[in-house]
Amino acid sequence: xxxxxxxxxxxxxxxxxxxxxxxxxxxxxxxxxxxxxxxxxxxxxxxxxxxxxxxxxxxxxxxxxxxxxxxxxxxxxxxxxxxxxxxxxxxxxxxxxxxxxxxxxxxxxxxxxxxxxxxxxxxxxxxxxxxxxxxxxxxxxxxxxxxxxxxxxxxxxxxxxxxxxxxxxxxxxxxxxxxxxxxxxxxxxxxxxxxxxxxxxxxxxxxxxxxxxxx
Numbered sequence: 001x002x003x004x005x006x007x008x009x010x011x012x013x014x015x016x017x018x019x020x021x022x023x024x025x026x027x028x029x030x031x032x033x034x035x036x037x038x039x040x041x042x043x044x045x046x047x048x049x050x051x052x053x054x055x056x057x058x059x060x061x062x063x064x065x066x067x068x069x070x071x072x073x074x075x076x077x078x079x080x081x082x083x084x085x086x087x088x089x090x091x092x093x094x095x096x097x098x099x100x101x102x103x104x105x106x107x108x109x110x111x112x113x114x115x116x117x118x119x120x121x122x123x124x125x126x127x128x129x130x131x132x133x134x135x136x137x138x139x140x141x142x143x144x145x146x147x148x149x150x151x152x153x154x155x156x157x158x159x160x161x162x163x164x165x166x167x168x169x170x171x172x173x174x175x176x177x178x179x180x181x182x183x184x185x186x187x188x189x190x191x192x193x194x195x196x197x198x199x200x201x202x203x204x205x206x207x208x209x210x211x212x213x214x215x
Contacts, residue, residue: 014157027193034204043151043198049149049153053135053141070099077089084111086107106141109138109140110141143163144164149215161201162190163183167186167205
C-alpha cells in the first residue's frame with residue numbers, strides 16, 4: 001500500500017475518501033445509508049503518531065466520555081502532550097489526571113522510547129505490518145492500540161479493529177438485529193469493504209456516536 005496523499009496540510013485528510021464512499025455505497029446497502037446520514041466530517045489526522053498513541057493508551061478499556069475527561073486533565077496539567085512534558089512530571093501527577101498506575105507506567109515508558117529513537121521513525125513510510133510490529137514492541141501497546149495509530153495518525157485505508165467494542169456492538173445492531181456476532185462473522189461482513197475497511201469502520205463508529213471518534 002502506498003503512502004496516503006492528503007488534501008489538507010494542517011488537519012490531514014486522505015485524498016481517497018470521496019471515491020471510497022462511492023465504492024462502499026455500491027457494495028453495502030447498510031453502509032450506503034450510514035454514509036448518507038453522516039456525511040461530515042471525514043476522518044482526519046494531526047500527523048502526530050506520539051499524540052495519537054497517548055490518546056489511545058488513555059482510551060484503553062474505558063468509555064470515550066471517561067477518556068475525554070482524563071485527556072482534558074492531562075492537557076491542563078502538561079500543556080502540550082510531548083515526551084519531554086510527560087517525563088517532567090511524577091507518576092502521582094499522572095495518576096491525579098485519572099490514569100491508573102499501569103497506564104502511568106505505559107505513558108512514561110513510551111515517552112522514554114520516543115526520546116530514545118522512536119521519534120526518528122518515519123511512520124508514514126512503513127507498511128501496516130511493520131508499523132504495527134514497532135508499536136506493539138512498546139509496553140502497553142497491543143493490537144487495538146496500534147490499530148488506532150494506523151487509523152487516526154497514519155490514515156491507513158484498510159484497518160478493521162475487530163476487537164473494538166464500539167465496532168462490535170454497532171455491527172451487531174446494524175447487521176444482526178442486535179444479536180451477538182462472532183469475530184469470524186464480523187470479519188466476513190467486513191470482507192466486502194476491502195481494501196477500505198478503515199472508511200467503513202469510521203461510519204460504523206459514527207452510526208452510534210454523534211461526536212466523531214478522535215485519537
